[in-house]
Amino acid sequence: MKVALVGNPNTGKTSLFNRLTGLNQKVGNYQGVTVDSKAGQIRLENGDKLTLIDLPGTYSLHATSLDEEIVTEALTNPSFKDHPDAVVVVADAANLKRNLLLFTQVLDLGFPVVLVLNMMDEASKKGLDIDIKGLEDHFNVPIVPFNARKGKGVKELKKSLEAVTKRSKSASIFDPSEEFGSFADDASRLLGVDSAYASWLLAVSLHNRTIPESTRSKLKLLLKEHDLIPRRAQVKETISRYRYIDEVLNRFVSKTGEITKGNTDLLDKIFTHKILGFLIFFAILALTFQAVFSWASWPMDMIELFFANLSTWVIDILPQGPLAELIADGLIPGLAGVLVFIPQITILFAFIALLEETGYMSRVVFLMDSSMRKFGMNGRSVVPLLSGMACAIPAVMATRSINNWKERLTTILVTPFMTCSARLPVYTILIALVVPSTKVLGFLNLQGLVLMGLYVFGFVMAVTSSLVFSRVLKSSHKGYLIMEMPTYKLPQGRNVGLTIVEKVKSFVMSAGKIILSISMILWVLANYGPEERRENAITEIQQAATAENWSPEEVESKLAAADLENSYIGIFGKAIEPAIRPLGYDWKIGIALISSFAAREVFVGTMATIYAISDPDNESRIKDQMKADINPLTGDRTFSFAVAMSLLIFYALAMQCMSTIAVVYRETKSWSWPILQFVFMTGLAYILSFIVYQVLK
């Protein structure tokens, strides 16, 4: 049996779901849309097993966003994957009126329903006295008082689910054919839906994607015939339901006790204050940023060290040969490349989950909305953009809280422009190469200023591109913001923990697969090449070595360099050289660019291999080698000022991160967006780097 969990946002629906299912959850997705489906198994006392489905939060079945459309579809379409046999409506007892709107809609669909009244403690704080028995009899529905935070009511809810489908159907509250006469009957016949209210819901929602085009045009005619405007019909229904709910609440809910005001009003005076509010927000940001950068670095080092040791161990234990090398230099570093992001993702999502749980996040949206809107984004875009300064992967995942699809997509598309931590090693080495470490204004280091300039550049490019995307993208939903500002609450460790587990799991499983395969492919391409070419190169070096009396170390490094030059990736680097020459790059930089597509920080390692330095950790030696290298074509230094600047611009703008592409694909559920993003970012990088090089050279 399938039971759907339905309720307004901020009613503690997900807390209740976590209470009932624990770690027994499966996150999937609905086909064709960007909405996650969450299901969990629970066992009832009588031995029955049922699947609990956590549908997205909604205020009404008249959907206005993709998330809400899923709820309506799940409840009205019997062939839908998660169409339930019964529904549990979770309501906030302290805001019963608004919560009962959705409840009466679900009742009218004819489902067996259990009503859960969550947050009973808040209701009594507001001085509300709810006659539960009276409401139960009135609606002919079992009602379970619940406290999702403390887990009170779990037993009672499970008990009421045992017999839920056996209950008789209650009378309908809003009867479409009574209010709208023959239109409702005609529409019902046209759509071929049994339930009168289900067909009504479909009939007045014209953008519903489940209605076939032919039926849709007939429906439009029918609406015209009856002189009906869907929006007006929805308004009429909503007002009629609220009138009914008012009557019911007058009978069964009374205000008795004194209203004890919580701290919310006082906290809001501080947190949404015109000046103080922003200061606090930026302080929280600084803390988050600090945490992601510095707290994560220790576990990240540990993970890298562990995998480096693992590689050495594998080399030692396995017989020498391609298998050992593939595992030690391809598979294990690839795995490390995935897992090394876990500390950052964990810390970032811990902060985000805390901000969401406490109710603070809606205050951030409130504060930042107007400034973000000027760039075609949304107040909710702030968190992803700032997370992007750590790593675009968790940042793109954090856009899910943006409920307007166009604004969410814009945010996803521009987030990778923010300077992520993987760009930092590349910036550091290039700046050190060409920018002198002189003092500006007596105390500012020029190198530091250039680095800061690159961070600002990333942010400016993000908001500028956002302006461009928001003009170009089409949206069927008109953007608006009507958001509940929930009362401040203490966060629950259980919910924060489960959020982190879910995010990390989905990152490792889906983005991980792609990162892993790309790094394996890169390894193969860098280690294999046409045999004859390689042998010739080796012979040449050996001859030169004996002729010029090279030291064994020198021979070894020359061999490594020749290996790379004649590998498939080296040949590829030479092949693309004509394309990147206008930017000032030679084939060696070309190889670094290509291998950087696995992850930007690979640049330093690739440079090290290319300059055949046996110790890639010794940055000063790479730097010296890079500094001394002469480009035989121009006769100038390979890393001249112009080349380095052009490279900095390229790394700031180009989409060079497989993991981000993977995660954008996952979040948009389409290849067209990551491809568009790739072309836009890399194209922009090419053009600007070209200009920079041509002007500076």
Next chain:
Amino acid sequence: MPAEKTKSLSEVRKGEQAIIEAFDEENMPVKMLEMGLLPGNIVTVKQIAILNGPLHIEVGGYDLALRKDEASHVIVRIIEPNTISS
């Protein structure tokens, strides 16, 4: 006698209270009704974000944030402070 003033919710100043009279039904998202902005309800404007940002209001016992665009669809009558106390 209290002065009767009808205006749109977007014009209500911080700290003022108003009663919802009517809506501009043509352009208003139904969601506003669903979230409890109903005729006869009393609205308190608690805060207005800078740069022409959203309004923070209390209506029907809980808090909402909505943009000025949305608020302009709601027609309200200001309740003078003296009418509440009397």
